[in-house]
Amino acid sequence: AQKITQTQPGMFVQEKEAVTLDCTYDTSDQSYGLFWYKQPSSGEMIFLIYQGSYDEQNATEGRYSLNFQKARKSANLVISASQLGDSAMYFCAMREGQVYGQNFVFGPGTRLSVLP
Amino acid sequence: EAQVTQNPRYLITVTGKKLTVTCSQNMNHEYMSWYRQDPGLGLRQIYYSMNVEVTDKGDVPEGYKVSRKEKRNFPLILESPSPNQTSLYFCASSRGTSVHNEQFFGPGTRLTVL
Numbered sequence: 130a131q132k133i134t135q136t137q138p139g140m141f142v143q144e145k146e147a148v149t150l151d152c153t154y155d156t157s158d159q160s161y162g163l164f165w166y167k168q169p170s171s172g173e174m175i176f177l178i179y180q181g182s183y184d185e186q187n188a189t190e191g192r193y194s195l196n197f198q199k200a201r202k203s204a205n206l207v208i209s210a211s212q213l214g215d216s217a218m219y220f221c222a223m224r225e226g227q228v229y230g231q232n233f234v235f236g237p238g239t240r241l242s243v244l245p
Numbered sequence: 246e247a248q249v250t251q252n253p254r255y256l257i258t259v260t261g262k263k264l265t266v267t268c269s270q271n272m273n274h275e276y277m278s279w280y281r282q283d284p285g286l287g288l289r290q291i292y293y294s295m296n297v298e299v300t301d302k303g304d305v306p307e308g309y310k311v312s313r314k315e316k317r318n319f320p321l322i323l324e325s326p327s328p329n330q331t332s333l334y335f336c337a338s339s340r341g342t343s344v345h346n347e348q349f350f351g352p353g354t355r356l357t358v359l
Binding site for chain 1: 278285286287288290293295301303304333335337339342343344345346347348349350352353355
């Protein structure tokens, strides 16, 4: 079974609008971390935001925020005021506490296109 | 500047010709790993290393070797490359395996095996 699911292969958003990228995860661990990465067309992987399973507040980093709903096992990325430079692939990832070593898993990604 | 470096960035080679992709980090990280990225398949882990002289297989280790003789370096070795190893490769490192530790990625190596 997939540990990280991103159900939106592609998304479009108008410049200056907000967009939500979905991510659901599957784990039986109580302690885990959730990460979002951005991959622009140039190919590099850029870390955006982190949410710990015990964090009570949703994480925020500038225009990025993470809508964390623990009971639903979802960790959606919200980008406010989209910019053309936000067009990229976005990956949700999870790190589990009780998995030894090989404990970082990625979702399949969502391609976001920001329209002028 | 804290970074993960990989070399080469682009490589075109032929089937069977041994190659090495180097990876180095300057953050004194304990954990390092290699991924390959293929369209529709996302990132899949090839090998990882918890510390010097400690390496283990990821999800797709066949056809690859690694070594970790020094903390900062984690080269990926393809002894006899084949066309199905054509891919985008990433090296990554993190402070450890704690759930709080994000991975820092190198710029990627685009490999084509003819």
